Amino acid sequence: MKIAIIGATGNAGSRIAAEALRRGHSVTGIARSADQSKAPAGVALRQGDAAQPAQLAELIRGHDVVVSSAKFSSLDAATLLQGVKSGGVKRLLVVGGAASLETAPGVILLDSPDFPAQYKVEAVPGKKFLDDLRAETEVEWTFMSPPAMFAPGERTGKFRVGQNQLMADGQGKSHISMEDYAIAMLDEIEQPKHLRQRFTVAY
Numbered sequence: 037m038k039i040a041i042i043g044a045t046g047n048a049g050s051r052i053a054a055e056a057l058r059r060g061h062s063v064t065g066i067a068r069s070a071d072q073s074k075a076p077a078g079v080a081l082r083q084g085d086a087a088q089p090a091q092l093a094e095l096i097r098g099h100d101v102v103v104s105s106a107k108f109s110s111l112d113a114a115t116l117l118q119g120v121k122s123g124g125v126k127r128l129l130v131v132g133g134a135a136s137l138e139t140a141p142g143v144i145l146l147d148s149p150d151f152p153a154q155y156k157v158e159a160v161p162g163k164k165f166l167d168d169l170r171a172e173t174e175v176e177w178t179f180m181s182p183p184a185m186f187a188p189g190e191r192t193g194k195f196r197v198g199q200n201q202l203m204a205d206g207q208g209k210s211h212i213s214m215e216d217y218a219i220a221m222l223d224e225i226e227q228p229k230h231l232r233q234r235f236t237v238a239y
Contacts, residue, residue: 037061037062037100037101037225037226038061038062038064038098038099038100038101039056039061039062039063039064039099039100039101039102039103039225040063040064040065040066040095040096040099040101040102040103040125041053041056041063041064041065041066041079041102041103041104041105042066042067042086042092042102042103042104042105042106042111042116043066043067043086043104043105043106043107043131044063044064044065044066044067044075044079044081044105045065045067045069045071045074045075045081046067046105047187047188047214048105048131048186048214048217048218049065049103049105049131050074050075050076051188051214051215051217051218052103052105052131052217052218052221052222053065053075053076053079054076054218055215055218055219055221055222056222056225057076057078057079059222059226061222062080063076063078063079063080064079064080064081064082064095064096064099065079065080065081065082066082066083066084066086066092066095066096067081067082067083067084068083068084068085069083070082070083082095086104086106086111086115086116086119087110087111087115088119089115089118089119089122090119090122091119092116092119092120092122092123093119093120093122093123093124094123095123096119096120096123096125097123097124097125098124099123099125100125100127101125101127101128101129101225102120102123102125102127102128102129103128103129103130103131103221103225104116104128104129104130104131105131107158108133108158108161108162108164108165109157109158109161112161112164112165112168113164113165113166113168113169113172114168116128117169117172117175117177120175121174121175125175126175126176127175127176127177127178127225127228128175128176128177128178129177129178129179129180129221129224129225130165130169130177130178130179130180131180131182131221132162132165132166132179132180132181132182132234132236133158133159133162133163133181133182134181134182134183134184134186134202134210134236135151135155135158135159135160135162135163136159136162136163136166136181136234137181137183137200137201137202137236138200138201138202139201139202144163145184145202146159146160146163165179166179166234170232172232173232176228176231176232177231177232178224178228178230178231178232178233178234178235179233179234179235180217180220180221180224180230180234180235180236180237181234181235181236182212182217182236182237182238183202183203183204183210183211183212183236183237183238183239184202184204184210184211185209185210185211185212186211186212186214186217187211187213187214188213188214188215189213189214189215189216190213190215190216191213191215191216191218191219192213192215192216193216193219194216194239195212195216195219195220195237195238195239196237196238196239197220197235197236197237198235198236198237198238199233199234199235199236200234200236201236202236203236203238204238205238205239209239210238211238211239212237212238212239216237216239217237220237
C-alpha cells in the first residue's frame with residue numbers, strides 16, 4: 037500500500053513509518069521540516085504543511101491511506117479532512133489522545149479533577165478533533181487512542197485492544213510503547229476493524 041504519514045519525523049510518526057516499511061509498504065512522510073535524518077531510511081520525505089489543505093492534497097494524491105500524527109493544537113479535523121478529500125484519499129487514521137477515553141461510564145479522563153493542566157493544551161483540541169470526526173461520513177476515519185503513558189520502548193507485539201475505555205494492566209498502569217502502538221496501527225491499516233470508530237490499545 038501507499039501510506040502518507042503526516043508528522044513522520046516525530047516520535048510516534050517515525051515509529052509508524054518504520055513499522056509500515058518493515059511490512060513492505062511504500063511510505064511518504066510529510067513534515068514541516070523535511071529533515072531526512074529524523075525519518076526512518078526508506079521514507080520518501082516531503083516538506084509540507086498539513087494545515088494548508090491544497091498543499092496537503094497534492095502531497096497525498098495517489099496514496100491509499102493517510103496517517104496523521106500531528107499535534108491537535110496545530111491541526112483541526114475540518115482542515116485535515118478538507119485536504120484528505122481534495123487529495124482523493126478515502127482512509128484516514130489519526131494518532132489520538134488518551135484524554136477522551138472513559139474512566140467510568142460517561143466520564144472521560146480529561147474531566148477528572150487531577151488531570152494535569154499543562155496537558156490540556158493538546159487534550160482539549162484532541163477531544164474536539166474526535167467529536168468532529170464522529171460527524172464525518174465520507175472519509176473512512178479511525179481515531180486510535182493510546183493509553184495514559186505513551187513513550188518510546190520495546191517492540192513486543194503483545195497488547196490488548198479496547199474501544200472507548202482507558203485500559204490499565206494488573207498493576208494499574210495504563211501504558212504502551214510507541215513501537216507496539218505502531219504495530220496496532222499497521223494491523224488496522226491492513227485489516228480494518230474500526231472504520232469510523234475510535235479504539236485504543238494498551239498492555
